Amino acid sequence: MLREGAAVPRLRHLPGGRIELRIDVVPLWPFRLRRSGTRDGLLRRRGAALQRLLHVRGEPVLVGVVQPAADRVTFGARAASEAAATEGIARLRFALSIDDDLAPFHAAFAADPVIGRAVRSRPALRVARRPDPWEALYAAVTEQLIEFDRAVAIQRRMIGRLGRRCPETGLRDAPTPAAVAGAAPAELESFDLAGRRCLTLRRAAQEVARGRVDLGCDDPAAQEAGWRRLRTIGGIGAWTIEALALHGQGRHDQVPAMDLGYVKLVGRLTTGNPKARADEPEVRGFFERYGRWKGLAGEYLRVAAASGLLPETA
Secondary structure: OOOOOOOOOEEEEOHHHOEEEEEEEOOOOOOOOOOOOOOOOOEEEEOOEEEEEEEEOOEEEEEEEEEEEOOEEEEEEEEOOHHHHHHHHHHHHHHHOOOOOOHHHHHHHOOOOOOHHHHHHOOOOOOOOOOOHHHHHHHHHHHOOOOHHHHHHHHHHHHHHHOEEOOOOOOEEOOOHHHHHOOOHHHHHOOOOOHHHHHHHHHHHHHHHOOOOOOOOOOHHHHHHHHHHHHOOOOOOHHHHHHHHHHHOOOOOOOOOOOHHHHHHHHHHHHOOOOOOOOHHHHHHHHHHHHHHHHHHHHHHHHHHHOOOOOOOO
């Protein structure tokens, strides 16, 4: 459900046949625009605005967003066509989760004994998403079993070599599935990506580029069929699929259960031992209490731990 209040899209024609589209959005739930871009450099903060280069059916779209008031967020896009600009704004809206109605989550879990204090103190918290589900998949593969800083460095190298760049702004977009599928394994390894993960990433890219897996569909059954096909690729397991689902497809009902952070937190909460680690069934069992909101609950669990808001045991 989208809501723009009384605002209407504003269209302006620019020199060179380009157009600029702007729209004001009234968030469905308290919202605060993030203060910084993403570590991989794709989303950048410039002044009061966040900016991102996207491509819609190969057409470059420069998208930006500012928040002039607590209850108003302004999105703008420049492109060669109104359709591409509209789609670019829609993707950034999805990435920022601005159209999510989180009232049911907060009604259900504001008094939760584990994450309730964090829920009450951070009502604007959202799950960080990617504007294209392919980005979430390739990021998840590169982040498997290594430190996050090293994974980000790999992603930045891949973006610099295989991604697309706007000559006017210097902004870059992520590599397409076709670009990754066409890269030689040796080239992918040169980014510091381990050999097996190079093969995993290339095979996943091939499945997406050839249309055998449709990551962008909205139908949950079709999404899950795509997950099953991806799971047949060596090196893609539950954690990768759950990261794709949560961060790329907006599935709050999925949580990357075997994330090391959750393994440690659930171990600590269920035993009282700060050094304990939970196994997979224990982590999954812990998150069952949150039902269709497991993914968002996981984000609040992280915030609660970082802010000293967790109880000693759950």
